[in-house]
Amino acid sequence: MVSMELVYLAIPLASLLGAIIAGFFGKQIGRSGAHCVTIIGVAVSFVLSLLVLKNVAVDGAPIYNYSVYTWMISDGIRFEIGFLIDGLTALMIAVVSGVSLMVHIYTIGYMHDDDGYQRFFSYISLFTFSMLMLVMSNNFLQLFFGWEAVGLVSYLLIGFWFKKETAIYANMKAFLVNRVGDFGFLLGIAVLLMFTGSLDYYEVFDRADSMVTATMQVIPGMDWSVITLACILLFIGAMGKSAQVPLHVWLPDSMEGPTPISALIHAATMVTAGIFMVARMSPLFELSETALSFVIVIGATTAFFMGLIGIVQNDIKRVVAYSTLSQLGYMTVALGASAYSAAIFHLMTHAFFKALLFLAAGSVIIAMHHEQDIRKMGGLKKYMPITYWVSLVGSLALIGFPGSSGYFSKDAILIATKNADVWGAGYAYLAVLLGVFVTAFYSFRMFFLVFHGEERMDEHTREHLHETAPVVTVPLILLAIPSAIIGWLTIETVLFTDFFDQAIIIFREHGAMAAVAEAFHGPASFVVHGLAPGPTWLAAAGVISAWYIYLRKPQLASAIRQRMEWIYQLLDNKYYFDRFNEIVFAGTARAVGQVLWRLGDALVIDGLIVNGSVRLVGWFAGVARHVQTGYLNHYAFAMISGLILLLGWAVLG
């Protein structure tokens, strides 16, 4: 098995090596050197990941759980860096390295004229390394390492164009909002360490039962279940990384970064880390109904309300960003419904079709000379046929068109939610069901505005419109294929075999996935089943409404908008989350800082106490100087008085 250990180690390190070479020697190896070395690195990661996936999925290789090195031993607690290779890991590394490889190739075209070419490749390879370490971890320490490392690279990449004021604002915002999540996450890890004495996944899971009955008084007088506390704290971490309400505010702004990273980091992989984490922690979350309810309510709120914002966005990338928020909400709902495998399944299909949609949007942006406003597009179908068709595939997958990859994963989530019985599941089902209509509506609103109808761009842009280079379109096609068919091919393996059996634990009383399995009789009949009245009809209604409003009767859009001005304002201001945070949190923090500095440090401590005592000494010295009169009788008088006082104290005391 030594050889397999080397393979596991090589998977992340190949990407890291590429990142190091491109990062430190970018100038020496030049542009083509940088993209060659990083692409080779990621390609090695991808091929080896496929090998591991085959071992696990086809050959049924046993779970592999081992430590690479001991980071630290303190107080008898072993802090390890190690790998856990099972179905969940195998699937994740294949998706991460696969999408990353496509994005690497695409970047050659997208960043062609950028000065920071080598730096960009170094960053995205570094990201791939961090993400692989995150999903391969067998312990909470390394999970947290990967967690923050992907956050760092995300920070660097959102602010990649560091001259743009909006970009460097967005990256700081992203990092800080994620830190709020990490704050909860770290405390969650602390709970687990306190009650299990370990950070190793399996050891924690084995000892988790002790946390079910235990209670803690966080607020005096209130006994809180420890397992619920731990799970909710961990989930707060997931809310930051996977952009769930109210910690979602950073994701739309992250679109300030170059499009390839929007696809890789802010759609396909990093933002799904929270989903992955909760699925990985299923042995813990299953123990707490309250935590599951919390998860499902947050997820449902994100799924529906963030989708609504997507309807009013005019920036092509922001529409896709809000769509990502909404889809992450779907995954979270699945987690709350104890349908972890469905969440991971949707994570996988979403990684393909959302990366595809982002990269297609990037292709449009290149053709439009970096114009991102969909109101200035239209009729691009005839100029960009490849981009058009792959976008259609991606959009159909997103709305769950029967047979597409998104159809299978989304329908599994819908059925699971319908059959979930945690508190809040009813609300969640309503949200995700209505969300289907909303998704279809905003997706095809964008699709029609970009590719059909009147050509609204200026003359100069129109003249230069043409399909993008193969280095851009080939990755699009390669992503379009799985977006179309991967659901059909894999649903049975991923959801209904023992693929995840050892990675994901579901208690029997949480019957949502069992209900999905009951409804499933092979992919073909699953598709036929979808043609009956239900979600698919809602999606169709969404597409038709979008067609009617934006293509058939374009003047209708503004009429509706005027009729429902306050809703429009609410959505356009994104429910005022940003303004609230800016005023309440950022403003208060600065004000508190000023007060503590000016009042606490400068006035009270320095002004009154320090300089005050200096002045007191000075005053005392001044008084004392007057006492030093130079007359002997004064001194003698003082000495005698002192003597009498001392004697008196000695005698009486």
Added chain:
Amino acid sequence: MYADWPLLSLAIWTPIFGGILVLFAGDREPSGARKIALLVSIITLLLTLPLYTQFNTQTHLMQFVERHEWIAAFNIEYYLGIDGISMPLILLTSFTTVIVVISAWEVIQYRASQYMAAFLIMEGFMIGTFSALDSILFYIMFEAMLIPMFLIIGIWGGANRIYATLKFFLYTFIGSVLMLVALIYMYSQSGSFAIFDFHHLRLSMTEQVLIFLAMLVAFAVKVPMWPVHTWLPDAHVEAPTGGSVILAAIMLKIGGYGFLRFSLPITPDASAELDWLIITMSLTAVVYIGFVALVQRDMKKLIAYSSIAHMGFVTLGFFIVFRIVNSEYGEQGAALALEGGMVQMVSHGFISGALFLCVGVMYDRMHSRQIADYGGVVNTMPVFAAFMVFFAMANAGLPGTSGFVGEFMVILASFKASFWIAFLAATTLILGAAYTLWMVKRVVFGDIANDNVRALTDINKREFLFLALLAIAVLALGLWPDPLVEVMHPTIENLLNHIANPKI
């Protein structure tokens, strides 16, 4: 081969005599004085390396002991030795001094030889402070190292240097006088000035509390803990870069070291009784100072405040142990907290030193420390910007850097004492990132703000060298802290056993 060498004495006196040599070399040929200084600092570093490589990690007993009669009338000895808590700090000192010598190379033109000499002599006294096992020897070293620092700030400092020096002097002087009184009192009880005799001295609660408070003032000023911290931002702002580096990287650590060497073992019962006071002061440092750092306009002040907040983790880790040991969940975590505090000290030495050097690099070019005078530095100094962002991330406690390790350990451990203590400590995740990254955003990123920034040149090889050395240290400790933590185990365990036994 090293076994018979008096390594500690060599490590103390080599830089002191080397410093005197540099003084004699004078400024007629400044490069000569610099070369001697560099040589001396490297020899000292080499002399301290065997302290690590030959260190026995299995014992809590003092190693490399040297013990000679000194002033027999008062039973004062020349008594040196190190254990798992002093050895890392000695290495930190010798390493940092090499960095400082390199960093001052061409920058200091005014009385260069005296500047170098001051740092070398100070190095000797600092190593002496960490290795002294006789309290009077400790006290002399403790005081003596301040003299070069006063000179460094007073001669090579900024415009307001006299005020800063006086404030620095008054604060530290008041603290150390109280400590001296406590030491003399304990001598009167034990007839010895050896620190270990103090450890085993039976003291009543009242005695313990008074001694604890006297030493608290001395060490709290050094750390510095809120509310006796206000000398630090002033001292840093006025100090030349090298002075700030030594101040932040080493001198503050002497406060933390004092708590471990004196307060906890000598007055364990008073420490347990008054731990709420230290915990409150530490958490105030983390939260209150975090907010204050947010609104600073001077980069050095910002880093100085950030230092205070980070040192809060050190004192929190040291004094949280009583609550962990007495918690209903067993005593696991106490050693984690203590070792976390120690790791934080070493890590903070690297990171704060590096950040002050970064500010120094910019100050040498722009002669301003005001955040508002900068913007878009990355455009003209890309290599420097990479270092700056790296150290900023380390300051924000990013995993993989040393800044993460200590905070992580202390937060995990303190959770056992109380949810809310861990909660307040963990706010550093947000506050630390906020003040550091906001500064980075305004200084490093953005479009070129003005012509001065446009005229900047990127770091030269010498600057690259010292920043790279520190970056390697930060990264190495973050990726593999075990070699550091390992050497502390027996000492920390012994300390925990010692303080678990009440003296009264």
